[in-house]
Amino acid sequence: MSKPWERFFYLLTYLSQGSSYLSPRAYAILHRMHHAFSDTDKDPHSPHHTKNVFTMMWETKNIYNAVLNRKRAVETRFERNYPEWNFVEKLGDSWISRAGWGVLYIVFYVLAYIYLDMHWAFFFLLPIHFLMGPIHGAIVNWSGHKYGYQNFDNDDKSKNSLIFDFLMMGELFQNNHHKRPNSINFGSKWFEVDPTYPVIKLLNKLKIIEIRKKH
Structure with missing residues (x-):
């Protein structure tokens, strides 16, 4: 996408994630590590090397913070092709921002309780x-590597948890995604519906993004 659209979606990421904002750079690096080391002891968030979903996410948090603050060595192959906006990164990761969003959520709930019954x-x-x-990440990374069925043998434990992933907008087609990580459609079989796929096609049609085919 163009730089203005990149900035637009970067800001939208902050506004939509609010108190649980995640850095696109750090998230991209962890995601690439996850694919490279899927379900091995080097995987930053595998359910098969932790006792439960809480310890998995706590370990993921520690790795994420180390990558975010550049306190962990990252392989060169993971450090490329991601958007950066230092102002939003620092704003989104600040406790003032996180607490501020939390207060806004509470005010919204209180007003809804008072005026909307x-x-x-x-x-x-x-x-x-x-x-x-974090809750979204816990569902995808725990359920997507423990529960469901496999279309492909990827030498890992990735699973497709649902045939119509309305819950995580396609991300619970983890087995398909690990087989074809560059595909914009996480569904593979005719009955597997990825709700995000038509959105990506629409954005491409509107010239907001450009879908590039891998050669």
Whole structure:
């Protein structure tokens, strides 16, 4: 995509992730490490080398922070082709920003409770709202490598958890994704529906992004 569109989506990432903002650079590096070392002891987030989903995510957090703050050596092959915007990176990772978003979420819930007659039980969703990024990562990386079926033997334990991945917008087709990591459609079989695929096709048609075929 062009630089202006890249900045637009970078800012949109911050606005949509809010308190659980993740650096595109650090996330890209961890994702590349995950593919290179899938389900081995070098995998930054494999469910097969930790006791439970909480210890997996805690270990992932430590690796993420080390990569984010450049305190961990990263292989040269992983350090390329990712967007950077230092201002948004520092803003999104600051505790002032995270706490500020948290306050906004609480205010929104309180106003909905007062003026929209929202049931009090919805307040139990606040922790999920605070930690949407890590929770999304926990579901994809835990479930996508433990539960479901395999279309391909990828020499790892990646699975397809759903045949219509409405929950994680296609990311639970982990077995397919590990077989064809450069494919824009995470579905493989005719019955596997990746909801993000038509969005990518639309963005390409609108000239917002350019789909490049691998030769």
